[in-house]
Amino acid sequence: MKVAKLYTFDDIRIEDIPIPEVGSNDALIKVKACGICSGDVMPWYIENKAPLVIGHEFCGVVERIGSDLKTTMPLINEGDRLFIHHHAPCLKCKKCLRGDYVQCRTWKESKIYPGGLSEYVLVPEIHLKHDTLLLSDTMTYEDGAMIEPIACVVKSLRRANIQKDDNVVVVGLGVMGLIHVILSRQYLPSRVIGIDRVPFRLKKAMEFGADTVINIEEENAFEMLMEITNRELANVVIVCPNSIEAIKEGISYVGDGGRLVLFTPARPKEKLEIDVNDLYFRDISITTSYSCGPQDTKEAYELIYNGQIVPSHLITHRFPITQVKDAFTLTYKAQDSLKVMINL
Ligand SMILES: [Zn+2]
Ligand SMILES: [Zn+2]
The missing domain is CATH 3.90.180.10 (Medium-chain alcohol dehydrogenases, catalytic domain)
Known part of the structure; x- marks a missing residue:
């Protein structure tokens, strides 16, 4: 074979x-x-x-x-x-x-x-x-x-714990970022904002239900988010690209009381420096989401079966x-x- x-x-x-x-x-x-x-x-x-x-x-x-x-x-x-x-x-x-x-x-x-x-x-x-x-x-x-990759997002979104009317930011609009965009709509967020630098992927995010997309090659994403969200920033940020720069960017987008989901590792030996007091006094939590288990694959199956994705x-x-x-x-x-x- x-x-x-x-x-x-x-x-x-x-x-x-x-x-x-x-x-x-x-x-x-x-x-x-x-x-x-x-x-x-x-x-x-x-x-x-x-x-x-x-x-x-x-x-x-x-x-x-x-x-x-x-x-x-x-x-x-x-x-x-x-x-x-x-x-x-x-x-x-x-x-x-x-x-x-x-x-x-x-x-x-x-x-x-x-x-x-x-x-x-x-x-x-x-x-x-x-x-x-x-x-x-x-x-x-x-x-x-596609069940396994979708299941990884099912788990990630469970951990993201999106509430109704939240501002959701997805950093990185490759296929995994786009699945986040599609499935985050179930939680009735106020808006889903996608960030990337590839025009094709930004366009796809709009097609798949993002409310706004930001091209970080052309725009200051932080300033844009401040404006779009009335200075509230994001309640939930999901970071998909395998880069410490993207993770740092992601942290800067999280508003008070918000949450960041690391849907990616960093590269080996890369370290993340965190301003603990900024995190602490603004009550920001960081969580990870690695791979998926049997509960997630069952849910992903249902989502496909029901045509939700x-x-x-x-x-x-x-x-x-x-x-x-x-x-x-x-x-x-x-x-x-x-x-x-x-x-x-
Ligand atoms: Zn995989
Ligand atoms: Zn076991």
Whole structure:
């Protein structure tokens, strides 16, 4: 089977490896679609794990089921179209019981083999039991491949805790920023303001329901926000780009009593200097949102199923697996593209 293997960020090869043996408690999935994630194109992050078969936002159809699974999981059948999360929590440990699924040791250790950008993927039982969803007939494989990224935003927005009439600012209008724009409307904010420097992405944000967009190449975002919000600034700021500069900018947009959500890490060794007293006396909180758990994937599924978000609107480019390198370059450039999908 063909896989896309990354050695260094500039060295992604299409290789042939044997289709994995199916153990008694595994399922073999024929991959049909796999999205390129913004995390995949953070060179320092992905090269840390290299060499690896890249891709985790995958969706496919059950090709074969292990003998024991046929009795322990009679609801999963060959031919079923599934979304499967690439990690799965135990659902029993203290972290899981608190809802901190991504901090569960089992979640961190669980993995699919060899990776999403592969013609076939071997999935262990725990993924099938704890974070797998059967696609409805109305959902496409690409819809399925968008469940994970949308679920990450579901979690982020839960943490953002947007109240009715809030001013919401989304920094960075790549696909993840745009999903924030779309889904934040459910909380009936007063306005959603998007900030970016790429005209294509600013335009998309307006199409997807932002009230205002600010091009930071041309405008002073802080001054603009002061004006738009009557000096109130933002009640909630969500920062998506992987840069400490964006995080610092984001903090400056938070109004009194507001909240900042870090939807991104910084680059390794980067430190954030914070004026604690400014934060303290203005009662500003900072929270993180890393990845997503089974509750979030279920919610994302429902949002797609109910048409509250239409994944195909967010997919701008499609490639076969042989052109993964081009797909990566396009995503990395972060210009006139949103979700780049690999179809198999
Ligand atoms: Zn992802
Ligand atoms: Zn656990």
